[in-house]
Amino acid sequence: MSECYVPGGMKLELCKVVRGCRLGVLSAFGHSGQCSIELPGCLLYTRCATVPHLTQDTLHTLTNLPAVTHVTLDSLAEHHEVLEEFKEGVRKFAGLHETALYCSLRDPSTTSPTGHITNKTVSVWGSGGRIELTVAKFMALQAAIQPDFYQSMADGETWQENTSRKRVRKAVDRTLAHLDECLILHQKMQELQQAEIFGVVEGGDILEERVRSARETAKRPVAGFVLDGFQSPAMEQDLRSQLITAVTAELPPEKPRLLQGVGRPDEVIALVEAGVDLFEGFFPFQVTERGCALNFNFTITPDSESAVLESNGELSAVKELKENGDSGPENMTQFEINLKDTRYREDFRPLVEGCDCYCCKNHTRAYIHHLLMTNELLTGVLLMLHNIAHYLGFFRALRAAVASDRLQDLKDRVLQ
Structure with missing residues (x-):
């Protein structure tokens, strides 16, 4: 078993790599430093830090729950002032106890309105409407949430079909610029000293931009990578696997790769073969909502x-x-x-x-x-x-x- 150390203490141990599939354990993270999750694995999906339909007591009738709970910025952004006043983060606020927290920008089970990205801001949508985020506000929210690891701010709107090459290139440039700003503020915020930041790989369905995004993100001091923009139902599975295989070839093997927006079992298997380690756990919720x-x-x-x-x-x-x-x-x-x-x-x-x-x-x-x-x-x-x-x-x-x-x-x- 090979041990690989990620900045800040997070440790990835790969015990086997079989034709691109990575088997191992991601450990030494969480507020206690004792959390670990087996790879390939999935996160526990929540909305506003609560698993839909379930109380904590009901949830824990299930065994072997994931060690990482997934929270989203779009469901928590409107509660920024409350969390900032509380000062002890979402884990304690929501009674999540020993679990580790991962925070993404958007809820993978819903589709947000598009067209509200600028060079300096991204937008999320809460129950009260659109919330525009600068990097400073994005990072202030992360400081109030106090996750154990989180994705950097990104322009993730290039997953739609027929997005132009120019628009995709702009999204990659913006995402890299946002990451650089996030890394600077991350170092300055006391609330995030024990947290890890994951860089986001964008690039739509254009191979050259995907490779460029992965290569440039890998140069930054990030603890892991978020592969974004693969959720479009119009993207063929073969193309998705080809793009992700090209991306993972550019990423250091000692850092985890988390894929956003894909949860179907057949697609999960194909993407594990392409080198993905972690998936969001929203698919059971979507199935439940369909009855x-x-x-x-x-x-x-x-x-x-x-x-x-x-x-x-x-x-x-x-x-x-x-x-x-x-x-x-x-x-x-x-x-x-x-x-x-x-x-x-x-x-x-x-x-x-x-x-x-x-x-x-x-x-x-x-x-x-x-x-x-x-x-x-x-x-x-x-x-x-x-x-x-x-x-x-x-x-x-x-x-x-x-x-x-x-x-x-x-x-x-x-x-x-």
Whole structure:
């Protein structure tokens, strides 16, 4: 196992690299310096520092939760004055206890209005409307939030289709200029002395700009890298993987790479092969909001432990819906089942046979269908518990597949 030290104390230990896939542990961060997260891994998604639909007590009925909680600046910016007055950061304010905090600029599960970027500012959107941020205000917010690591301010609006080369080049230049200013202020702020700053790699779908952004960002004293602008559904998976492979080739192997805006299991596997270490955990929330439940097979070893999350063997949700002439919710994927569908009205099986989450151990598909049809608030609680558990199980299976050099077997299972 090779040990690599990141500025400020964060330590990346890579125990295996298999055809681009990096297996290891990121450790020695957090306010206690004792936090660690296995790679490849995902963060715990929150809105305004709270997991949607779940209280802290309900959340902790789940085991093996990620050691890093993801908070977003757009959900916290309007509370700047309160946090500044509180003085002890979001972790204590929200009762997050021993978890480490990562702060990104925007919520990956929503799309913000575009066209509000200038050479000196970016904008985020809270419940009260647009909030314009200079680098000074951006960094003051980070000082009030007191994350353990955070992305630098960036121009991330080049993910849209048909963005011109000139606009992409300007975004890369702005992002590098913002990073330089953030690094200067980072050194001066006492509240951020224990925090790490991650540089953001932009460049849209233009290979030359992606490589330039990665190469220049890697020259700065950052603790890790955020790969941004890959969330467009119009970007083909092959192009996304090609761009990320080119980017990671320019980044030092001893620093972690976090990808924003991508969470589908098939895409996660492809991007792990391209060298990505960390992902945002928003996908279970999106599935929950559609009234759906994650139900895909990621078991490659038929032992008793992995069989816990063995799929129940039915056809994929997309195929079922097509055969029956029904239509699922917008953006529904083949990795989930639509529990609003009438076929589940008398289906008394759990969401996934053998799943160990509270929902699957205590309730049936028919009950969740009933809750959805009557708009009960409990629906979101039960679906969120299951979807988080299933998604985290997928990441455990992903790490095990890389460790045993069986990633192709996992890919075949997930995509079958």
